[in-house]
Amino acid sequence: MSMGDEPAVDRNGELPAAAGGTPAKTVPYGREPKYRMESELQHLREALEQDTLFYAHGEKVSRLEREFAKMHGVRFAVACSSGTAAVHAAMIATGLSPGDEVITAPITDMGALIPILFQGGVPVFADVDPRSYTLSSEAVEQAITSRTRAVLAVHLVGNACDMHALRGICDRNGLVLIEDCAQAWGCMYDGKPVGAWGRVGCFSLNEFKHISCGEGGLCATDDAETARRLRLATDKGYERDAAATERAPRFLATNSRMTELQAAVALVQLEKLEGQISRRRRWCMGLSEKLQSTEGITIPATVPKCDPSWWFYILRVVPEVLGAGAGAFADALQQEGLAAAQDYVRQCVYEYPVFTGHSAFSRGTHPYTARDYGKGLCPTAEAVLDTAVALPINAGYTERDLDETALGIRKVAKWLRDKSQ
Numbered sequence: 001m002s003m004g005d006e007p008a009v010d011r012n013g014e015l016p017a018a019a020g021g022t023p024a025k026t027v028p029y030g031r032e033p034k035y036r037m038e039s040e041l042q043h044l045r046e047a048l049e050q051d052t053l054f055y056a057h058g059e060k061v062s063r064l065e066r067e068f069a070k071m072h073g074v075r076f077a078v079a080c081s082s083g084t085a086a087v088h089a090a091m092i093a094t095g096l097s098p099g100d101e102v103i104t105a106p107i108t109d110m111g112a113l114i115p116i117l118f119q120g121g122v123p124v125f126a127d128v129d130p131r132s133y134t135l136s137s138e139a140v141e142q143a144i145t146s147r148t149r150a151v152l153a154v155h156l157v158g159n160a161c162d163m164h165a166l167r168g169i170c171d172r173n174g175l176v177l178i179e180d181c182a183q184a185w186g187c188m189y190d191g192k193p194v195g196a197w198g199r200v201g202c203f204s205l206n207e208f209k210h211i212s213c214g215e216g217g218l219c220a221t222d223d224a225e226t227a228r229r230l231r232l233a234t235d236k237g238y239e240r241d242a243a244a245t246e247r248a249p250r251f252l253a254t255n256s257r258m259t260e261l262q263a264a265v266a267l268v269q270l271e272k273l274e275g276q277i278s279r280r281r282r283w284c285m286g287l288s289e290k291l292q293s294t295e296g297i298t299i300p301a302t303v304p305k306c307d308p309s310w311w312f313y314i315l316r317v318v319p320e321v322l323g324a325g326a327g328a329f330a331d332a333l334q335q336e337g338l339a340a341a342q343d344y345v346r347q348c349v350y351e352y353p354v355f356t357g358h359s360a361f362s363r364g365t366h367p368y369t370a371r372d373y374g375k376g377l378c379p380t381a382e383a384v385l386d387t388a389v390a391l392p393i394n395a396g397y398t399e400r401d402l403d404e405t406a407l408g409i410r411k412v413a414k415w416l417r418d419k420s421q
Helices: 038-049 060-072 083-093 114-118 137-142 163-173 224-234 260-291 326-335 379-387 399-420
Strands: 076-080 101-104 122-125 148-154 176-180 200-204 217-221 312-317 388-392
Touching: 038 060, 038 260, 060 076, 060 217, 060 260, 076 083, 076 224, 076 260, 083 114, 083 176, 083 200, 083 217, 083 224, 114 122, 137 163, 148 163, 163 176, 217 224, 260 312, 260 399, 312 326, 312 379, 326 388, 326 399, 379 388
Parallel strands: 101 122, 101 148, 148 176, 176 200
Antiparallel strands: 076 217, 200 217, 312 388
């Protein structure tokens, strides 16, 4: 945030733009460039000068893994081609097999579900907390059966799950805890980075995350045997260690290796993470402070012990107070010049045709087809999505952006409240 910017004049009494008033946003939002060019180019040159882009023969991937592991306080890291590949490697490495159930969140990306299905596993969806939008530990515990193998904790939009509770549940029931940290780079829980609480933490480096190398992923673990299996899981099961006596694969694995070019860019991105997260935290905490007494909306809640990293800022409307839903609220915010959208995601993933129609494969059977999916499975998650308005966040947002965003939200909320009375 550029704290030297002049704050916006408080025009709280004005009509919103939707009613003929002046838009709250008077200047474009600040933006921080994603790539630093010269720094990335230097690392890319070094990668090319190695005369190899293969991870096992170059230096960039191994360096990225070391620096990432140190940053997250774990002993081992394994790089791969995407966040989806990271989750898939975790499922392979921890032994997920056909018929095993994995409890996970209904508000997530298909990248968290594809690996479960490919392993022949059965996704089981547990409901979420209405304010933090992350997995409810009570719902997770209720979803456990004799077939449950793992819990995939999705740290949504930079907010952590209750990891003490989830780890306790997994320990008591002999379950594997895997963390999906794709949206939670830099998020801390009880003084420890997310990704370091479960057996494996999975991260994404795609173009739309906090930091990026276009596409890429990383797995974090403290367990040496899991780290060995993660490496094999991303490299067709081939043992690349020079001391290995046999190379032949012992289990089914994928080819999801990271290249030296991806790692070259990711190394520079890793250096900028702390500063970017700090600016995001400052801006989003400021927005929550300015909106906390605004009637008709519910601001997002931070999980206790969590210091979130704010991938998105998602608030909820209260239709009974506003006399309007999330769509009307988002439309009015857009007229204020705010970057807002009703549909962070339009529906819970279990409402997708691949689940309701059991259409993952063209022919044959799959263990998940024995389970019914569809609307009504997680009422709280569905209510969250029905009332959610999402604001994208950029580390380049300024103090003026903060003032004008808060002003626009307050104006629209007041106007809708007044209209409904």
